[in-house]
Amino acid sequence: MGDVARIAEINDVRAGYVDVDDLGAAIDQGSAVVLRGRKHDVAVGRVVPIKVNTNIGISHWTPRAGEQGKIEFLSESVFGPDLVMDHTIDPKEQDFWRDMVETFAGPVGTLPQYTAYSPRHGLLKEPLLERIEEMLEGGVAFMTLHFTSDMDIYEIAAKSRAVPVTSRGGGLAIRTQLKKGQRTNAFREGFDDIAKLFLRHGATVSVGTTFRPADIAAGLDEAHRLETARQIEIIRELRSRGVSCLMEGVGHLAMDKIAEYCELVADAGCPFMPLGPMVTDSAIGFDHVTNAIGGAFMAFLGGASVLNSVSREEHTGGVPTTESIIEGLKAARVAAHAVNLTRFPQIRKRDELTLKQRGAQVSCVVSGGLFGEEVGGGKKGCTRCDFECPIILAPAAL
Template sequence: MYKTQMEAAKKGILTPEMKRVAEKEFMNPDILMERVAKGEIAIPANINHKSLMAEGVGNGLSTKVNVNLGISRDCPDVDKELEKVKKAIDMKVEAIMDLSSFGKTEEFRKKLIAMSTAMIGTVPVYDAIGFYDKELKDITSDEFLEVVRKHAKDGVDFVTIHAGMNREAMEVFKRNKRLTNIVSRGGSLMYAWMELNNAENPFYERYDELLDICEEYDLTLSLGDALRPGCTKDATDAAQIKELITLGELTLRAWERNVQVMIEGPGHMAIDEIEANVKLQKRLCHGAPFYVLGPLVTDIAPGYDHITSAIGGAIAASAGVDFLCYVTPAEHLRLPDLEDMKEGIIATKIAAHAADIAKKVPYARDWDDKMSKARADIDWETMFSLAIDEEKARRYRKESTPEHEDTCTMCGKMCSMRTMKKIMSGEDLNILRD
């Protein structure tokens, strides 16, 4: 009947995944199906990911949050990363990207896919060096594609593929000097491979074969921004825009094959450039869902980049970005631990929710209205239950207990909520008296 969600939508078939997304997002199923058919909404759902609770990314839907995990040479502990997976799922993230680059990558990926209700993404080029136990230069074009097939067969829902950095884009990059060169890990690996072998990017050169794999497993392409800016100075430069133009062309080719696409974006970027970048991406990439890392709006805050990212993410998502990749306090410093991950998720969820209010996502504001009523009523239990981080809210109140239950230690009996509640209900106001 159909191979991919996009093909089903074009044929007017409402899949179980579409039904779930429509119900969750309070969207008319016919409108959802129309937008999936156009490519404005992607539902990453590999046919082999059996535990998946499908999510939609794109036009008119709530802003989704991704968490990066994975083992590395310095931190190869599979069980420790699986603890993070469990926590991320408990915190209801919509996506987890496995960025494993060393060690038991296949073991971790298969366990992750088996247990995860969230959609799973990978960057296959990260896995290639360890999988083949070869130096980068010696990996063949065939082998790069075979790793993608392996990930697809395992059940990965979307893959980051840096197909837009072709030889033309490399020349533009070389002619336009940057402060931080190429900061994308996958992008730098592909650039190095192309230079070392004096060859074209295999994912660009053999794009149709890549689409064959995607179509077979309903694998969504997340077209990576190999030339994204790694500092605010490099943002919106010639190399970034050249790659974006190519990604738009590759998007149309994928849609012709009924392969779903998301476009990845910057990166580091000054606040005043964010909205224009979102509009440019949406125009050049024909309304495809936009997935950004940050953007980080300043380069001076190692240890606090979850904040710099949340600022940029809220602005980007309110301007039309559909999917935010979290950034943790450990960004630029080390592999995040469990607490770093939690702080990154919370910061990114705040950014996503703030944007959803601005985007008029159905019922997004209701959460805030319920919290505001609980504050007006001085209903602490309801406030805690509605908090984005209930544990922290409860802990903060417990650590500084007020003399009177209907106050906190900031304002005491001068609390404005307490004052107005008493006066508006006709009660006497006692601030100094017991």
């Protein structure tokens, strides 16, 4: 049953959400994974509370100092994410992940293909393997890899969709294959070596999705279903070699299709980390809200173990500000909490404390909550209802 001493130190065990034996059994089965962090490890899976991941990174338009400031804030905040991922695409800043590993206390994930890709040569096996090994040796806990960037799925998507590919990492692999006339991508070519590297370092592969739907019309179409089946095949092969796995997926998916999708991905038998699902295409500028709605619904159905936070800029362009990152993170935190309190009595206590405080203060306006908000007052009622406040008019204790 894994490393019992290590499992016993995980926050979920120490908080009493799960005992060592149950978490250890889930890890052995592959339905839970433990991601290594600089100061503490994080467990992900159905037997523990839903976790939240936040993505940051450097592009050609974002200074390193700005992204460094974001990771420092996320590291120090009481409501910071459980996991972070580096989405840096600027080749001149390809070592930013090191700053993240050194700064963030929990697990850090990456997408090595972003900086292994060369505009001249494309995404090739050897540079990809070198980047993966470098990151694993440097303390990266998990990586999203796009094994299913397969040309037969692309050809289906290109004929039937307005937007065939939505994944940046998968798009790099597809572009390379189109340019070179190849049918096999670098992830498939390096599969054996990748599995050995991850097994050696005790790290986790997040099996990514290249053809996640870019709009709800494409949800569960032929390309989406075919890729989902391929992802599960990849996960089973990696698991047979002893490699720890997560599964990534969805993108845009209408609410009436989420339950069916949950049934499909359940066959993977490993924790799932959705991107969204974004349950409408038209809430532009409010993607953090759409993301929270879809993520909460999928997690409640048992289909998600990690929720990704999304900023309002997801479909408006521009680099998210620190304030926007915080807004998206808070929305994802609320979604995760809404599900967690239905499963863990210890987490529900936070809501019970808020209720007791409202009753004792004779006001619905109280400080605290998930984010420690200070609303001022301490008085009965509020300025919105004034003397017609129902808590004053009909108090709990006569």
